[in-house]
Amino acid sequence: MTSTSVATSSSRICFNSVCNDLKSERPRKGWQLRTGELAELCDRCASIYDEGRFCDAFHLNASGWRTCESCGKRVHCGCIVSAYAFALLDAGGILCIACSRKNAVLGPNSSWPPSLLFNSSLPERFKDCSAKGWSQLTGSGPAPWRQAPGLFNSSTSQPELHSRVPYEVDLSTGIDRLNVSERLSIPSLEKKKNEDFPERLMNGPLKPSAHDIHENGNTGINCEEQHTSCLTKPQLPSLKEDSSNPPFGLAVPYTSIDEANGQMGVSGTHLRPNPQPSLAKQFHSNPHNGLDSSGETQMRNGRPRPDGRGRNQLFPRYWPRFTDQDLQQISAEYPFILESILVIKMLSASDAGRIGRLVLPKKCAEAYFPPISQPEGLPLKVQDSKGKEWIFQFRFWPNNNSRMYVLEGVTPCIQNMQLQAGDVVTFSRLEPGGKLVMGFRKASAASASEQENEAKNSNGVSTHGDVSTSKPKTAFHQQHNQAELADPSSWSKVDKSGYIAKEALATKVAVPRKRKNSVLGSKSKRLRIDNEDMIELKLTWEEAQGLLRPPPNHVANVVSIEGFEFEEYEDAPVLGKPTIFATDKSGEKIQWAQCEDCFKWRRLPSDVLLPSKWTCSSNSWDPERSSCSATQELIAEELENLLPHCNLAASKKMKAAKQESENVDALEGLDTLANLAILGEGGVLPASSQATTKHPRHRPGCSCIVCIQPPSGKGPKHKQTCTCNVCQTVKRRFRTLMLRREKKQSQKEADATRKKQQPSLPDKVVDDEPLPCTTSAGNSSLNPEKVVSENLDDDTNRLKSSSSPFKGQIDLNIQPEREEELSPGSDSGGTMRLLQDATDKYHRQQSILSSSGNSNMEVTQTQPGSGTDLGKINSSIDLRASHRDADMDHPAIFPIKTFAPTSATG
DNA sequence: GCTTCGCATGGCC
DNA sequence: GGGCCATGCGAAG
Structure with missing residues (x-):
């Protein structure tokens, strides 16, 4: 770490300046450099690094060695490698990471520059600490373990709620929202952003095995998903053509079908032609992909897996889809708060019992919880739906050559929430900050909503979801039509933070295959999600699409895949303010945009891309109407007429x-x-x-x-x-x-x-x-799940304004x-x-x-x-x-029954 | 004797 | 047949 100027990829020499060994053909990755790259090491140094002995081996004579205030152990504090080896104490001095862990109070040093905090490249012994920081030092500490460094640089200051965008966006599917109901647009992967990603994916710690690549033909879509889910069909041509081209886009979690027994992990990303409901962004790099570049050790969290499964344990859908730079760039432009359901778990008798252990679905635990290498795990700070914070011990124990992940110490929380077996808890994550939030849902509420839904279904809406039978079923439909849905209104809300609870929303992802005995009970653990949710889900997808626009001045290539038309763009979609595109009397293409302040609609050139917070004062195209006081050009009737054009x-x-x-x-x-x-x-x-x-x-x-x-x-x-x-x-x-x-x-x-x-x-x-016209998607308004919290911010105001x-x-x-x-x-x-x-x-x-x-x-x-x-x-x-x-006493949940457009037309 | 912890067992998918 | 997970159960405290 004497130099970061050495190009890690261009030099054949091990990045460790003390070592002059040659790197192997596939150099192993070490710590992250300030450039964002990972130091490439020879096998020997990499092994030492992985074992957490790098400073001991190479920095013994360097300055910066200090002594742990607790155990007296010498800790190197003077290099980039040791960034996570210690915690600075308020009163001075340091604690080694082990003692810091014991205290469960200290996180890793928050003073490190963001570029140093990307712990995916950290030695295993540091990872737990950083993981701890993810939850324990939420908001004040470094980037969370699953978050790219500096992803949300603004995270040091608590983000304003109004900056939060209620949409969850799948950037991998850029839909021309104007044509969303008629045509799917699938921007191709943005080449520029992807340039370095394949290498990162292939050579870095996230490298999939050749086996997987071979099997899947795509690093982002594994065969398991293909056979368990129809989501990946049809494939994008671009993906088919270039298997090395990794999926690029914000991960869109959905429940993998193979997650049975009521544990529905919101997971994975697909770059898929069918605009899946974007339920949550998964920005995180997966911490569990602890593979070294050579792949020979199948390192998992720094140690070989006893069963040798290693990376295979983690499906490609859990892999990160964004480079750090991508995330930084995106977050800089769109400092949203992201949130996602990470885990949905129906409480078993054991979970809700006095034993105080909540078994976590393995896949979700490994994908979304901090990586743990030791059975004792690490403490996780979780905020419940009332804003109360709890500390659970996230740990595992070996089980049949595998691991069984549990949260310990949940009894007080369970009791506090008055949860029982059959109730459902969720773990979500707020972004930025990665704050872990626990939501819950009572089983009684679920059963009530089931009855209600059955009644609704008898009114013509199929339980199995053929909401949109007039159009070909997309994979999305195929999946979600199997939904057994639950009433979202019964979900707890994280009202304290004022954010709109997405639990129910994300629950909608959790759509397992239907089973005969899919009754909420001791044996059937799956959630039931009603059709309302399904609709809402689609609306949410629409909302997401509303923010997605084709890049300016880009014309889509329309491709037809299995009868579906897709728009493909050379560049990634961009996010912009939803507008209404129209043609004026002279035949000129225009668009109508609504001022964020006065809500009047202003006429703009069609090729203008507006920021999400566009106001009249920014209307440089029509000076006469560059003020909110100017009258609206459109009368309501005209506006209404525009609506069909939107969607x-x-x-x-x-x-x-x-x-x-x-x-x-x-x-x-x-x-x-x-x-x-x-x-x-x-x-x-x-x-x-x-x-x-x-x-x-x-x-x-x-x-x-x-x-x-x-x-x-x-x-x-x-x-x-x-x-x-x-x-x-x-x-x-x-x-x-x-x-x-x-x-x-x-x-x-x-x-x-x-x-x-x-x-x-x-x-x-x-x-x-x-909000008069919410484009096909910009329809924040249509999200039925919006909770009007006491902290009404701009976005929630928009939500409220959603009434057409x-x-x-x-x-x-x-x-x-x-x-x-x-x-x-x-x-x-x-x-x-x-x-x-x-x-x-x-x-x-x-x-x-x-x-x-x-x-x-x-x-x-x-x-x-x-x-x-x-x-x-x-x-x-x-x-x-x-x-x-x-009825202000009631939670402001007001499902709006509506139908979303189908995602594609044949 | 009770609680906690860790592992093993067996059912389900 | 294998993986996952709910839960049983014994050891330890």
Whole structure:
């Protein structure tokens, strides 16, 4: 480590300056250099390094030797190799890594530059320590064990929640979100970024065996997956052609099918043509791939595996897909917080018993938990869903020439959560920081949702998920159609951190093959995931795609694979703000982008790529509308017309799905209220309306206008001149709404003016603004799992704003104090006329319903003649908007039933 | 005698 | 047939 200037790959001499031996043809990797490369060592030095004796062997006479304050052992503290050999004490002095481990408080030194903290190249004896730092020093320590150095350089400061992107993105599948419903786009691997990766993969510690490569024909897709899962089909041509080209992309975990018995590891990455739901990024380098370059020792965590399985233990899907540089670059550009479910485990009797040991699925433990080489393992700090932190001992014991991984000391946590056998716990990871978060889900909730789902399924949605039968099944569908889904709302939420719990989301990945006896019980350990989740999953995928765009000025090559059309790009996709592409009257291609502050839509050139936080002030293409105070060029109706261009299929499906639920809700709301009026104030409601399950946010007893409704069609109809309670309520609410909106509008304009003068001030005023067109994916809004936490940040605001303005429902639950913040584009004039129109429209709808037998019909579906005005109203009215506030006691989980577009068309 | 720890067994896939 | 894992069970404390 006297020099880092030596090119590790160009020189044939061992990187160890003390050693003049020649490297072997496949030099073994040592520590990571500042350049990000790994030092290439001769076999001898590598072995010494692997054994953690490098400094003892080569730095004995060097300066920097210190003594452990605890055990007195001499520790070298003066070189890059020893970065993890000790921990600096606050009071001065150091602890050797062993003593540091015993204390379980100290992590590795956080003062090391990020480039030194990539412990995938560290000797084994350091790895545990660094692994410990992953959890124990979350947020303050070095990069976590699974995280590239400096991946999130901003991690030293706790990331702002608003910087978090609620999407989980699979960069390996770049989908032109505009065509997402019609065509899949598969950008080819970005060549530049990949240049050094094959070598890293092939020669580095992650090197797969030749056997695997031969078998798989692809280093990233192993045969096991191919035969256990259909996810890898069809293969990308590029992958087929070049097996040395490793998969490149953010790993997309999904549950491998062979993870049975309720332990669904969210795992692996596939570069796949079918845009899989991106459930979590797996940025981490896998710590368990402790192979040396020669592969002869089958090192696993620095020691040979007794069973000699070595790397084969870890499937290629666990391998890292990004180079450190890639990650750094990505993180620099998109400092998202990433989160992912690492492990989902249904508690067995043993797990939940007093023994205090929770058996971890081996694959997940090895893939996602810190590498441990000693049976005693290491302590892991885990935060539970309430924000409470626990320390478990992550360890293993030998078992049949294998290992059995357990978390010890879980009893207090289990008891605290009141978990029992059959309940499900998850381990997730927050990024940046790699904080380990434990979520849980009660089995009772699961069974309840199962029943509910079965009821739903009987309504035409197959349990097995043929949600989208009109299009060819993709591998994604094939996999997820087998889903047995559970109600995500029953999942715990990590509310403290304010992040949206992705457990349920990621649970959706966990889609094992269906079994006959797949009942949650002592024997069947698999989760059941309902179709809602499946839909949500697809939506999440859509969301991800919404951020993915083809590189600017790049034209896709359309390839057809097994009947599916894919877009292939030479460059990797980029992330950008979802916009609506359209063609103006002159035939010019344009795009519409929505300001993050005022939510107005601005017309932009089609080739513009916007950052995620684009605002009017950045609108250099239209100076007249470079301010939030400028009026919106688009009227709501035009915007609505654009929607199908964004995502026709999604739009249709969403409409179909939403109509079924939301419209019925709205209609039922009116009907029930009418019922109430008929029965008289204080009258006894029909049994069917006493408690509602239609509105999850509403509890039994809720007397809101929706919840008190009888089933659709059972209530009386109202004439336009009706003065019953229902109609009066509707009118009154609209009146209030309009008045307040008018007031709000003027206030908003004043704010906008003020903001223009102080553009740096964040605009928090409009947080409920509907996001009119969420492109096929940018539809953050459509994620049903979004939890409105108390820490509402920009992103969550966007989530909240997800309600489509085009749905056009009158919110009978409206709470003007909130609703008033809605539509930006509406003018304040003619308010009462709008009110009258809306009311009239409601009456017309009632009339139509009376004659149409109360079929699916939106209450305020825009109709000719009134569409424009109503559109303005409707753009701000959403049932869900009020639901958000209707029951604040309930977790703000509000699944939006909708259908995602299929991922491909034949 | 109880608890904890570590390993072994056997069922399931 | 082999791997994984739930759990039994004995040794140790």
